[in-house]
Amino acid sequence: MLDPLYCRRRQRRLLDILVERKLEVAVITSRPHVYWLTGHSPFWLHETAVLLRADGHLTLISANSKADCAAADEVRSYPANRFATQRMDQPAVVADIVRDSTNGSKRIGYDAGVPGSQLVGLYGKHSTAIDDSIHLLRRRKEPDELALMRKAIDCTRAMHERARHIIEPGVSEITVYTELHTAAVSEAGEPLSPAYLGNDFVCGSGGGAPRANRPAKAGEIYILDIGPAYRGYFADNARAYAVDRKPTDVQLKTWEAITGVFPIIERMAKPGVRCHDLFDAGREHLRQKTGKVLDHHLGHGVGLFPHEYPHINPEWDDVLETGDVFTIEPGLYGPEINGGIRLENQYLVTETGVENLTPFPLALA
Template sequence: MADQGIEKVIVGKPLNIYYFTGIMINPYERFVALLLDSKDDHCSMILPSLEKEIASVKGIPEILHRDDEDPVLKLLEALEGCNTLGVEMDYFSMKLGGQFNEQLPNMKLIDASKLIGNLRIYKDQEEIEKIHQAARYGDQALDETRDLIRAGRSEKDIQFALFHAMSAKPGVVTDSYVIQVLGGERTANPHGFCADYVFQKGDAVALDYGVYYDRYWSDYCRTFFIGKPHPRLETIYKIVLEAQLAAIEQVRPGIPIKKVDLAARQIIEKAGFGEFFIHRTGHGIGLDIHEYPKVHQQNEDILEEGMVFTIEPGIYLPQFGGVRIEDDVVVTKNGVQVLNSYPKDYHSMILA
């Protein structure tokens, strides 16, 4: 940050504060910020007084504000003499920027959002192992839940069973979860919500979920079939699987990210279903279940060792059903490692 002329940076997203400090905090409506000083490698936290000592126990100075005080005034005092401030502009409000301009008109503001986000793109070995463990737990939870997916059970039944299986694993965090279970025609909605739909014979059932282990996410999707499905579902499943495997094969250092997306997209388009592949091929995972990099056909950024992201092509046919297959991959020194191991061949997806 110093090499870009930024003297101080104000960080607000709780996950980014955790990334820099190891402190997990939920600010609710109160003002919380981490102030980084690039000149002397120093940081401090602006905190509500009720959070006293949450940072100081880690050796981080605290600037406390009571509920009847304006926390921004405390922040402005800490910024006296700063000429160039990096701001996480995709988190803080325009109102805060206006206060900076009014009270410190000579201070230059720079958007540091992407700079901070880019730091999190590259995972070290400890982070990769946490994501890998989350993926292993995802395999185990799915194996424990699979036999419950049958005609007469509902989406909510499977959602609760999957949550129970995941939450029982050591180290899994349960204060946040993502579990999508959709059946029948509802699988044509890539971001639908669980409801009371009861599965029927021949249905596709899509399970898309993340395991949150030690504050790091995996992200996972398998599409099952309750008995032999409609021939068109079999067709699109095999196309999506071919597309996913082709995308995984592209992953290695030095390759433009867009080539991963295009490898999957071109197979689906060639099969005549291009208009029904309605999202990017993947996204980064880590402290958040969706983060950089974004794996789409316009992304010219280059894959580098330590990047971790999903590969999840899909085909969604309105009023009929859909298929998505998702795995997590890490870019290694010489290629790619797939972190999930649950089967995905067509015959393994057919449930008795």
């Protein structure tokens, strides 16, 4: 799990936000954010909360019993289930504890967790949303976070290795999905975090969930854009496979254009570079090589959420920072490709450039 030493470091970074915005206390009720700050990973059906005061004192509210080994100065608990049945009123119970604990506070910051949302009306003009500040703080991944992300990426490597062995004409999309799930859990050595395994598990199409009774066909391209979460942290990378291992000339030309995006980005990307410039460079390369237009983002940050800062997307104007983890996923689609080809690598921004966290094969065949 997360290291309490680095959790305390993240708490100090959030304290800087409280000072900057003249807030007396931060009320954090989003489960991923509580985990990020304290190392306490609540059960997915349990509500939780953190109260971080401007003097640095942190109170954790956990379900059923006081959480052990959390980076907290005080831990309070509440009964989340009765006679083994989960209580449906947990948000209200946690909100009551938070309200009592913040009684007298005049300036309160909150995030968008369910219990916190119940307090917005109560605090009124004395409260302010700090979600975006937290999302920006989360950009810089600490070593404990990177260790979990690397393990999640190990799971995707195992999934792609399994895919190369089993994808062939006639294999069903459900079979591939099931086999890849098994490979990921075996690599992790434990159940994965409660989340979908990724975005795309289909052949002959641009993407989507695995379909019942849909066998792979010769000539199709199978897109596997996969993203398991290990102890709360996501991997996200894609590979594409020629189902019969005999890609057509058009498919090969498209694949060559797409793979050509990665060295361009790897040369350009470093702290201070505008993400919009990365997008433009990747889109222009694909246009020149194929005449086709990239019709989705070129990539995105990844961590506790599958999509987060930074955005390699013309709808945002982010700038790369040291500690960012982001993906690059160029893709092209159409009937002449018999579906589409999308490839995705995951990168860590270092002080001098980027490290490719997913250096496994990109080959179609």
